[in-house]
Amino acid sequence: MTEPAYLHATRAAYDTVAADYAELLLTELAAKPLDRAMLAAFAELVQPAGLGPVADLGCGPGRVTAHLHSLGLTAFGIDLSPEMVAVARRTYPDLRFDHGSMTALDLKDGSLGGIVAWYSIIHTPPEHLPVIFAEFDRVLAPGGHLLLAFQVGDEPRHLEHAYGHAISLVAYRLSPDHVAEQLSQAGLVEAARLVREPTEREKPSQGQQAFLLFRKPEGS
Template sequence: MIDSDFLHTTRTFYDAVATDYADHFRDLLAASPLDRGMLAAFADLVRAEGAGPVADLGCGPGKVTAHLHDLGLPVFGIDLSPRMVALAREAHPAVRFDEGSLLDLDLPDGTLGGVVAWYSIIHLPEERLPEAVAEFHRVLAPGGHLLLAFQVGDEPLRLEQPFGHPVSLDFRRRQPDHIAELLRRAGLTMQARMVREPVEDVESTPQAYLLARKPHDTAGA
């Protein structure tokens, strides 16, 4: 696995807050019909293509991974935090969860029918984003689909001592047009985008969802 200061900081942060995080956000997906709609559309597209398994990258406690499993996808989760992986395995024993970094996936080229990065690119420094997108492209099979979710904005948010734990982390908001351009440069074809307003008393910024596809003919990518 690639290691650097930001990976160490992110892993330490989520190991510390894992249990409180899982409890706090346990019902968030159930209360977000637009989020479930995007995940359902992604699942329909992956099933229609029949291109292979799906990886949920930065899966945290596994809520989205388990939801995709319930939608009928052959899905597994990968997270940087050992504690998050342990919680995911405990909560969802029917689903596979592994430790790993989305910058250096221990997966063969062209083997995934889908990749989900649900609020996991928000901790990457700007200069590492093209590297992550290239990795998404590498592991996707031709015809495979990618779904990204992230907060919209230009200014990062630094979260200090969440749930009373002595840790902090930067959350980097992104602009959909910029991320879409990175996807195009990597050889992925944009299919859809959605920006929704923040949920009152839960979120402070709009939320973006980008859906892209790896073309069957990638010779020019």
Template sequence: MNTDGWLEDTRTSYDTVATSYADLTRHILDETPEERALLALFADLVRAQGGGPVADVGCGPGRITAHLRQLGVDAFGIDLSPGMIEVARRDYPGLRFDLGSMTDLDLPDASITGLVAWYSLIHIPDDEIRSVLAHFQRVIRPGGPLLISFHIGDEARLKTEGYGGHPMKVHVHRRQHAQLITWLNDAGFAVESHQTLTSAESRLGGMILARRQATDVPGDGGQPADLLSGD
């Protein structure tokens, strides 16, 4: 599959559909109680780490960022599409939204407590995933949570139209839990839970909750710390 130019195609596609995408998805969390429960658990884990900033990477029009703020999390959004950022700032004027790419995440090392990638890895080609997860691992503090959602499957397809009938050119990559868990482990994350569900968000969706492993902990021979304690 030829994915040359995929980043620019993704940016242009979401610029084109930004307004209609926001209108179609603004209240979709109202119909997805299991996803709301996972976001609430993520918020609890952030608080257990002492709070701090959380990045919603691939935030789109900002609905997950805003939901996390309602849960008491100091969340901000990052997205590749200027059109999406413009809509997010319009709809949630009190929140922070930055233009940026998960392929070159412009955040300092260990500067955030947690990170959410809510159906935003679906356009990343397989050969770019490890680099993206390395950025996630770099910017999350040791022990901090990572929540990823994705479409389950074994293939990629080219999406040429969507969200109100507007033209798009994006590859949608569907993946299995086992593959993503392997990538996460290799990137320095410890996977704590994963599940499959069907909802308004995805006809077959996957959720993975992981922690950025703590390394070189004094007194334990350099083994990872207990990532379940939250202390």
């Protein structure tokens, strides 16, 4: 099967910027207390349930995977970019990182206690998101939780330069209501959401940031 063009473009862009991206964003969470609060709430919900490990999907260089591990979760990362996976493995040799795509996860049905997709759906054309959300529902155990992060808006950004490199990539801004509706259609139930204003570092290009916490119902 021919790979969708957006997957090829995403892989190529992140392979190009991997090392510089990892260095520039290594400590970014330290300046974002609300983001950390959402990750902490996710961990507090997932850990006692004991339903399985947590997958950081679109993990990049592994900084969020490592943060989840620091919160007491058994976490591993999956990323489309082989270079990002290589950086993550070098940086966090005690954690697991695999190469793969959110469109077709090499994971068993119901095998995960939680999923984090931290700004990793933003390069997927919105019309393709239901395929990814169906995969999330498939691999989550009943009672498991999903945490999504993304930029709010309705206009895509065409990126030609990032992290010191020339690239060609589209970043989609999304409506929290619309994403929540799509997740509900996939069989997941909303638990909480946060929409915050951009930090000083994120202004003016980033805009509002959204965090959606969803749960797979028991018995589904």
